[in-house]
Amino acid sequence: MSRPNLEKLTKVEFSNLDKVLYPEAGITKAQVIEYYVRVAPRMFKFLVHRPLALARFPDGVDQPGFFEKDAPLGTPAWVKIFERHSETAQRQVHYIVCDDLDTLLWLANLAAIELHIPLSRIDKYEKPDLVLFDIDPNPPANADSAVEAALLLKEKLNALGLEPYVKTSGKRGFHVVVPIVREFTFKQTREFVHQVAKQLTRESPMIISEFQKVKPPGTVYIDYLQNAQGKTMVCPHSLRALPQATVSTPLDWKEVKKGLKPEEFTLIKTMKTDSSPWEKLLKEEQRVEAET
DSSP: OOHHHHHHHOSOOOOOTTOEEETTTTEEHHHHHHHHHHHHHHHHHHHTTOBOEEEEOTTOTTSOOEEEOSOOTTOOTTSEEEEEEETTTTEEEEEEEOOSHHHHHHHHHTTEEEEEEESSOGGGTTSOSEEEEEEEEOTTOOHHHHHHHHHHHHHHHHHTTOOOEEEEOSSSSEEEEEEBOTTSOHHHHHHHHHHHHHHHHHHOTTEEOSOOSSOOTTOEEEEOTTOSTTOEEEOTTOBOSSTTOBBOOEEOGGGOSTTOOGGGOBHHHHTTOOOOTTTTGGGOOBOOOOOO
């Protein structure tokens, strides 16, 4: 996409479009912006009405970046803001809400490479609409190990009458997500994820479910702690700040099999597909057996 075409799309004033943000892959800021234009129709389903946390890399992903929840100085007046008191920071935080293409392109121009979303929306911030199982293999466990754990988890959730969705994390593992009715607290959904993960640990010695600073080599950790108010997951279709420009890519369960390589889902590859296996996710609100 050429620079003039970019400028016709939006009110955003772009800068340094030729700046290389992924040196190893040779990907420029203009290409990052072009990518987000391409995936915006699929990505907005998950961005809208959610306060964002950003991972920004203005000097490129080979240089230190920073994580940002507060809207930066100079945020345009047309950007939607969600204000919320942070217990951790002990102050009001002004979160960006990306409800339109202009905001998405403005974020890309800020080199907000990674867009992270909470598991709830701003109209019911205390009530999650998503449940997250974060599957993380610990070397020498690899993608095949993570695939095995994801399929075991799917089988367990199906037995509970639930239809889960899966995506690459953009790094080593997978995210398995269940859309739910907005009737439960984060405490309840976190406990639900924990209990399911503990059941899997009893059935597979490879899987662990308890947080440990040093995780046993060769195991696959199912992280339940992300199911908490204020915690986030990387948004479906978001880029990751890895040298190959990987993407957190929604998958069809048929794709989840041994030999799958999450690192191959990159900006270049996903630009060539219009696949949308998470199309129905937010329309399928399900009930979990959460403890009261």
